[in-house]
Amino acid sequence: MGDIHMESLMTLFMLLHEGKIVDIAAMIESVGASERKVRALLGELRTMGERNGFEIRTIPKAGYLLKATDDALLESFIARNGQMHVDASNRTMRLHNMMLYLINIEEDYSSIDELAELLDVTRPTVVADLKLIVDILEKYELTYVSKPYYGIRIEGIEYNKRNLLADIFTEGIGNFSSMRYFTVDEEEQIKRIVFNGFYENQLYFNEAIFNETVAHVEVFIMRIFNADVHIRVDVNRMQIDAPSLNAANYIMTELMAKFGLPLSPKEEMLLALNIFVMTNSYQLPVEIQEKYVAHVKSALNAIDGEYHTNYSMNASLVNRLTYHVYALLIRISYKYEFKNPNYDRIGLKHIFANLLTIDFIKHLPLLKLEDLSRDELSLLSLHFAATMNDDKYRFQMNVKHVLLATGLIECNPDFLGSRVRMIFPNATLTTRFMKQVDGLDLDAFDLILLTTQHGYIERKTKTLVYELSPIPTDVELQRLQREVIYHNIRRHHGQINRLQEVLLPELFFIETDASLSYQDIVLKYAGIMESKGYAREGFRESVAQRESIGSTLYVSGVGGAHAMDSFTVENSVAVVRVANGRQSKDDGKLIFIFNIMREYFSVYQEVAELYTSILISPKILEISSYDELIIYINEVI
Incomplete structure (x- = not known):
């Protein structure tokens, strides 16, 4: 368990690295180990410190304090180990x-x-x-x-x-x-056997299929050796093709030879079924391809009508969704399910993609929402997330002519230009002092950047005009990137709401009832939004239907609830800060309830950016007022 031991060491190091005196009790609580183990870890850290630029001092009757002895060595140590989510x-x-x-x-x-x-x-x-x-x-x-x-x-x-x-x-x-149930050599042997089984029988496989098959085989070996327990699942051999049967037979025969495992026909059939489901789900027969493409395009047409998108004309998206849906239907028919350990991060970063996916399935007669797990739903949503990222990238690539107008002699145009090209690599920069701008055709530029305020320029052109500091930070550049995206959206859809505009003071709540579950809280405040006239009747029931598919509570206690359909009277987002929660994994700490018209999807993009900031710094989870919420959002968006 070497990795666990190292992570315990780093947990203790990061606690001490905060620069405070830490007592043994706090260390025991943080590491989750016995006092004997903690003191042993302290000894190891002291030894590590001698060659990594720090020392741990004993403070009598108080605890322990970490002090740097060589800043360069310490920074190097943190760079190598400090990013571990211990x-x-x-x-x-x-x-x-x-x-x-x-x-x-x-x-x-x-x-x-x-x-x-x-x-x-x-x-x-x-x-x-x-x-x-x-x-x-x-x-x-x-x-x-x-x-x-x-x-x-x-x-x-x-x-x-x-x-x-x-x-x-x-x-x-x-x-x-790393728990080392298998030695490194044994793991390599298992992987080699599985690889040869696929390769010799000319079966398609990718990394996900390979890893899942290896996991299946390793679990089988472990259960036989540890508990002598065999599977009791009957599989119809006639459902499985010959290459999958041959691959399973090869793998089981090799395992018998190398590990001394007993022959088990049922185990072999189960392995063959898993191989068949995974490898064949990526091959779409020509005779049904046209039917699947038609269904996918029809569903995307409905999405285009609701969201003012153009997804049905995106050949790449249609193709990817067609193959994914076919594979998904095969997995459902065999009651097989792909797992997605990154569900929470995908849900947080691509909340609008999840919403699109649900509506896509509603318009697709081949699938039913109740047949899909949260993991499968999030994997399907990645196609929409990727397409949205492509759209963002295209907006950036379309910025080809940029005017950089400065009134500061001390401004370095070359440096500023290099920073701008980091996010707009296709851009050609035209640099002028402010007094030289008159006479230029401002509408010929895709973007105008100013290093000083001059409102009259904005009044003379429809081109996006943005003020940037002479030495822009990464945060400023990210905001510039977002403004370009929103400017393009406004050109196609007219005026759009920003997140700050739909977060209303009367829809900010503090919930103190610790007995309420996440779903109870969501439905309580969805009902309030309905009763206040922000949403039409049926909003609360539609939110409940969405929660029945899979919880919208993600990592860090952040929730993003929404209805299955649009019931919006006025674009609005309720925010519920949960106080004195039970702090279990099912408790929400900060809950957003969205009531946004479908075409205003840019709001969801801003929410995704907000969620991403929470993953990095959860400071927002401690807010206690509407004003604090708006201040935080203005800082990160």
């Missing part, structure tokens, strides 16, 4: 280890003290982790059982246990293998 990774790996252990003890029980000793953490840490495990197990139809005088264990059918274990393998990418 707390989240530590807990995730600990949960993986715990579930792995509890599943593999099979019919036996384990005590909390035994788990604490095994994981080298405190008893309260184990108790807190077990509460999270209960929620995870429910998704796999597994049960956490606690029996007095016996202990705890995980119960459920073998097929569900394997699904959980396979997801731990694939979601852990690197983390799980």
Whole structure:
């Protein structure tokens, strides 16, 4: 468990690096380990500090303090290790280890003290982790059982246990293998066997298919060796093509030879089915391609009518969605599901893409929303997210003629020009002092940049005029980039709302009832928006329908609820700051409830930027008033 140990070290280092005196109790709470383990980690950090530019001093009767002895060495150390998301990774790996252990003890029980000793953490840490495990197990139809005088264990059918274990393998990418159930050499042998099985039978596969197959095989080996448990799932051999059967037979035969595994026809058939579903879902037969393309185009036409987009004419998007929908239907028919461990980040960064995807499926007779998991929904939404990013990129590429007008002699036009070309690489810059601007055809430029205020220029042209400081920061350049995008949107759709304009003082709420769940809060305030006349009747029920598909609560306690259809009377966004929450993973801390007309999708793009800023700095989660909210948004957008 070397990675876990290193992450514990870095958790402790980052706590001390805050520059405050830290006592042992705080270290134990932060690392989630015993006092003995924490003191051992302190010893290791002291040794590391000798060659990495820092020392840890003991402050009698107070705690410990980290001091830099060589700034350059310390900065290098932080650059190499400081970006590790230690707390989240530590807990995730600990949960993986715990579930792995509890599943593999099979019919036996384990005590909390035994788990604490095994994981080298405190008893309260184990108790807190077990509460999270209960929620995870429910998704796999597994049960956490606690029996007095016996202990705890995980119960459920073998097929569900394997699904959980396979997801731990694939979601852990690197983390799980670092637990070293398999040696490096054994892992390489397994990967080589799987690769040869695909290659020898000329099966299509990509990285996702390869990793999922390796995970399936590793879980199979682990269950046979640890618990001697075989799968009890009947598979119809006639449903599977010959290449998939041959690949599975090759893989199982090689595993028998190298690992001494017993022959299991049912295990082989299950592996063959998984290979068949994954490899064939990327091959669209010619005879049905025209039908699928027609359905996809029809759904995109409906989207274009609602959102004022032009997606049905985007050949690349149509092609990608056609193949994805076909693959998705095959997976649904076999009750097979792709996992997406990055769901939260995708949901936060591409909230409007998620909304588009839901409407796309509603207009597509081939699919039903109730058939899709949150993970599959988010994977489908990536196609819309990619198209939206392409549109942004095209706006940037279309900026080809830029006028840089400055009234400051000390301004360095070459430096400023180089900064501007970072975001508009196709731009040709024309540089003039302000007094030289008169007489130029301002409408011939795609963008006019000023280093000093001159309102009369804006009145003389329809070209976007933007004020930029002589030495622009990265934040300024990002704002400039957004303004160019919004200017293009306004040219096509007329005046558009900005996020600040739809965040209204009377729709900012502080919720203090700690007994309310995330969904309770969302429905409560969706009803208030309806009763105040911002949304038509049916808005609350439509929001509830959206939540039934999958929660709109993402990482860090940020929620983004919205209706399935448009009920907007007045563009508005309610914001609910949850105070005194229970702080579990199902608690919202800051909840946005969107009531925006479909064509005003630029608001969602600003929300995505706001969400991204929250991932970097969660300061907004502590706001307590409407004014604080607006100040924060003005800083980041």
